[in-house]
Amino acid sequence: MDKLQRISEAIKSKKKLVVMFSGGVDSTLLAKLAYEALGKNAVALTIDSPVIPRKEIEEAKNLANLIGIRHEFIELNELKSRHLIENPPDRCYLCRKLRDNIVKNWARENGFDVIADGLNFSDLQDYRPGVKASTEDGIWHPFIDFEVTKEEIREYSRKLGLPTWDKPAMACLCSRFPYGFGLNEERVRMVEKAENFLRELGFREVRVRFFPYKTAVVEVGRDEMELLMGKRTDIVLALQKIGFSFVTLDLEGFASGKLNRTREGVSK
Known part of the structure; x- marks a missing residue:
């Protein structure tokens, strides 16, 4: 059983799943796996924020439609946070905590217990405060748990015909x-x-x-x-x-x- 099959089995065991979905290469692959494993019990949740390029929001809409997964949006304006606009060294940590909080609230209100994101094994090699923050918040990282690297995600995406397989990395x-x-x-x-x-x-x-x-x-x-x-x-x-x-x-x-x-x- 390869890594994707093991991840798919793990997703099925969750029964219902929220995927934090940006439309990037990682979350797009995860959204496809979630939809194939859970169908209507999987939802892609995108944060619509001023610090996310408008083209990325539109692309997320198109990709969710291509996959077939239910797609929802939450609005968030991080630029209204006094701490974040000061741009401290732990900005990414604070921002991720803020995002996780509103996603967890949405999940709770809509009957979902498990939230997953596309953080991958390669992310552990760089300064990634989002990994620490989201782990503290109970977000599931299947690509980290099953040691799937960025390169592997691109290759799996290519084999599955996802147009994001060679998409350049994007950050807020x-x-x-x-x-x-x-x-x-x-x-x-x-x-x-x-x-x-x-x-x-x-x-x-x-x-x-x-x-x-x-x-x-x-x-x-x-x-x-x-x-x-x-x-x-x-x-x-x-x-x-x-x-x-x-x-x-x-x-x-x-x-x-x-x-x-x-x-x-x-x-x-």
């Missing part, structure tokens, strides 16, 4: 700001617009980091830097029109979680 827009640099909706929207513009130009792996003095630090895949330099003038003009005063390129290239280096005690 708060991750574009160095710790201690305050968050607000205007800044978040600027980042979202800038990243949308770059993706429309054809870049797949994109981050626009927001630094003081309205400085945009653009990250793209190393193999896409030549393309970026060829469109340099258009990019600078577009990002300045969005509201950035300075537009710079990160020569290291795209890397998930790069701003974890701005945490106290982490080498820079």
